[in-house]
Amino acid sequence: MSGRFAPRSLRAASGRAPVVALLLGAAFFAGLPLYWLVTGAFKRSEELGKLPPVWFPGQPTLNAFGEAARLLPLGSAFFNSFLIAGVSTVAVVATSVAAGWAFAIYRFKGRDQLFLALVATMFVPPIATLVPLYWIVQTAGLQDSLVGVLLPQLANAFGIFLIRQFARGVPTELLDAARVDGASEWRILVQIGVPLLRPAIATLAMFAFVFYWNSYLWPLVILQSPGNATMVLVVNQLLSYTTAVKYANVVFAGTLLAIIPNLVLFMLVRRTYQDAGFSSAVKG
Amino acid sequence: MGRGGRSAGIAPLVFIAPAALLILATILTPIVLSFWISLHQWSLLTPFTDMQWVGLENYITIFHDPSFLRALTNTVVFAGAVLIIGIPLALGMAVLIHQGRIVGRSIVLTLLFSTYVIPTVAVALIWGYLLSPRGGPINELLKMIGLPPQPWLGSPRTALWSLVLLTVWQYLGYFTTILIAGLIQIPTDLYEAASLDGAGAIRRLRSITVPLLKRSLVFAIAICLINGLGVFDAVNVLTRGGPSDSTKVVTFDAMQTAFDFGAAGRAAAMTMVLLVCVMIAVGGLLLFSRDMEDTA
Numbered sequence: 001m002s003g004r005f006a007p008r009s010l011r012a013a014s015g016r017a018p019v020v021a022l023l024l025g026a027a028f029f030a031g032l033p034l035y036w037l038v039t040g041a042f043k044r045s046e047e048l049g050k051l052p053p054v055w056f057p058g059q060p061t062l063n064a065f066g067e068a069a070r071l072l073p074l075g076s077a078f079f080n081s082f083l084i085a086g087v088s089t090v091a092v093v094a095t096s097v098a099a100g101w102a103f104a105i106y107r108f109k110g111r112d113q114l115f116l117a118l119v120a121t122m123f124v125p126p127i128a129t130l131v132p133l134y135w136i137v138q139t140a141g142l143q144d145s146l147v148g149v150l151l152p153q154l155a156n157a158f159g160i161f162l163i164r165q166f167a168r169g170v171p172t173e174l175l176d177a178a179r180v181d182g183a184s185e186w187r188i189l190v191q192i193g194v195p196l197l198r199p200a201i202a203t204l205a206m207f208a209f210v211f212y213w214n215s216y217l218w219p220l221v222i223l224q225s226p227g228n229a230t231m232v233l234v235v236n237q238l239l240s241y242t243t244a245v246k247y248a249n250v251v252f253a254g255t256l257l258a259i260i261p262n263l264v265l266f267m268l269v270r271r272t273y274q275d276a277g278f279s280s281a282v283k284g
Numbered sequence: 285m286g287r288g289g290r291s292a293g294i295a296p297l298v299f300i301a302p303a304a305l306l307i308l309a310t311i312l313t314p315i316v317l318s319f320w321i322s323l324h325q326w327s328l329l330t331p332f333t334d335m336q337w338v339g340l341e342n343y344i345t346i347f348h349d350p351s352f353l354r355a356l357t358n359t360v361v362f363a364g365a366v367l368i369i370g371i372p373l374a375l376g377m378a379v380l381i382h383q384g385r386i387v388g389r390s391i392v393l394t395l396l397f398s399t400y401v402i403p404t405v406a407v408a409l410i411w412g413y414l415l416s417p418r419g420g421p422i423n424e425l426l427k428m429i430g431l432p433p434q435p436w437l438g439s440p441r442t443a444l445w446s447l448v449l450l451t452v453w454q455y456l457g458y459f460t461t462i463l464i465a466g467l468i469q470i471p472t473d474l475y476e477a478a479s480l481d482g483a484g485a486i487r488r489l490r491s492i493t494v495p496l497l498k499r500s501l502v503f504a505i506a507i508c509l510i511n512g513l514g515v516f517d518a519v520n521v522l523t524r525g526g527p528s529d530s531t532k533v534v535t536f537d538a539m540q541t542a543f544d545f546g547a548a549g550r551a552a553a554m555t556m557v558l559l560v561c562v563m564i565a566v567g568g569l570l571l572f573s574r575d576m577e578d579t580a
Contacts, residue, residue: 019380022376022380023380023381023389023392026377026392026396026456027391027392027395027396029453029456030392030395030396030398030399030453030456030457031395032414032421033399033407033410033411033414033453034395034398034399036410036413036414036421037410040413050419051418051419052419052424053419053420053421053424055421094302095302095303095306096303098299098300098302098303099299099300099302099303099304101299102295102296102297102299102300103296103300105296106295106296108296108297111296114300114304117312118303118304118307121307121311121312122510123506123510123562123563123566124311124315124559124562125510125513125514125535125555125558125559125562126514126516126535127514127516127534127535127538127539127555127558128314128315128318128555128556128558128559129310129311129314129315129318130538130539130542130555131318131321131328131542131548131551131552131555132313132314132317132318132321133310133314134328135317135328135332136314139332151310152310152311154306154310155302155303155306155307155310157307159303160303185295185299186295189299210400210401213403214401214402214403214404214405216403216404216405216516216517216520217516217517217535217539220520221543231403232403232405232406235403235405235406235409236405236521238409239409239521242409242412242413248413251409251413252410252413255406255409255410258403258406259401259402259403259406262401262402262403263398263401265401266397266398266401267394270394270397
């Protein structure tokens with residue numbers, strides 16, 4: 001693989017400069033807002049309203065984090081977000097692995113039609129189901145509860161699609177051999193399927209966690225009491241502080257705290273998803 | 285084999301049932317209910333049985349409402365702009381990162397993708413500061429290269445484009461990653477053969493990369509369209525539809541109509557219109573990509 005451009009390496013070397021420039025430009029475009037966020041969280045209040053703006057904080061301080069912890073219900077918000085994203089992720093992975101595996105491995109009547117019908121729900125904008133879902137949750141007495149938020153987040157069409165694409169590559173001889181040995185279909189899934197699907201499962205888990213951690217519209221509609229707010233809803237409340245310049249560092253600090261779990265998770269599974277997860281999703 | 289074969293009979297159904305029933309209960313049934321609600325007058329506060337049948341009146345009302353038509357136009361313009369700017373940019377990035385064997389390209393890719401894991405609410409807050417008309421870093425940078433400062437979110441002329449900008453920023457790495465995953469699967473000897481035949485870089489991109497990348501491209505475009513047409517988070521945080529309706533989008537309009545104005549029937553009609561827009565866009569995309577296959 002590494003020698004693929006060897007015959008053109010001379011020409012490539014001369015064309016390298018614009019490529020580097022473009023990549024640097026892209027890195028700058030991606031990096032500037034992140035830089036502004038991180039440095040902003042460590043600025044002192046005096047540095048915030050200055051014109052022209054302060055690009056490098058003179059004496060980095062943690063004051064803004066302390067202030068954020070004082071003003072915002074960070075503990076309960078982290079707990080709620082972890083609970084919602086965690087339970088949703090476990091449920092989505094479980095339901096998607098079972099269904100995606102079945103769609104990939106077995107033949108049965110109406111399989112392709114059922115698969116299409118389920119995967120098509122990937123294209124439904126969330127607002128199209130919101131009013132009835134809100135009514136259902138309200139009627140069930142689950143408004144302003146984490147259970148109410150979780151209810152529609154236990155299965156996901158993208159998850160089924162991803163697992164099925166990956167599972168189609170599993171050699172059937174392996175499964176037939178296990179059947180000859182008398183293994184049940186359930187044991188085949190758990191003992192052969194799940195280990196083979198590990199890269200896809202890691203990718204799906206990362207995407208599901210990030211997706212449900214970040215979700216805004218649905219929790220915004222369902223959750224009202226401050227004790228039930230998620231991290232994203234807390235960040236949303238920070239909006240009221242953006243009108244006062246002196247609170248900018250607090251806004252940045254709170255925002256930074258809200259995105260750290262996702263960044264950590266992403267770094268952990270980065271290799272897996274870059275190598276295996278996505279390529280399987282777009283493969284035929 | 286006998287036992288395994290027999291149990292495989294119901295095994296697939298048992299495996300699929302949890303996901304299928306959940307999706308039926310939380311997506312497919314609500315869509316039908318949404319359509320049913322859109323044919324009624326209902327405030328969301330009274331019991332479901334108190335809904336008043338009005339037929340297509342809600343649809344007639346919204347299509348005569350300049351504010352909704354504005355929201356619909358804004359939504360389509362927003363989604364189209366994110367698509368037309370974001371996807372070619374991602375394609376360019378993907379080809380550059382994939383082909384250029386450069387130290388640190390994995391850092392560039394990681395940095396690009398990291399923006400995707402940030403909640404849109406946070407993205408909106410950060411960009412709200414960056415785009416601040418007075419002394420915001422973006423206007424400072426413009427000043428450095430000799431360009432006039434822009435009002436960004438503050439003017440009806442530029443507000444929607446500011447939202448396009450931060451959305452492209454958020455999704456660029458995600459789309460690039462999808463496209464790189466597709467590029468990896470193109471056999472490299474194809475490029476070498478084409479180069480030997482004298483095909484230039486543009487020609488190679490058009491004749492090899494784009495057709496063979498079709499599956500990833502269609503996937504990226506579909507995701508782009510769905511997210512674009514369903515845009516809500518950044519609007520709700522940064523502009524709330526303003527200034528003067530210039531960033532009002534369908535999801536935001538429907539939310540206001542249902543929860544602030546208590547007109548759930550009218551809101552449901554709006555969401556049905558949006559659903560049809562998404563179906564047309566994605567259906568058109570799939571038809572178009574099949575056509576490409578036939579002529580190729």
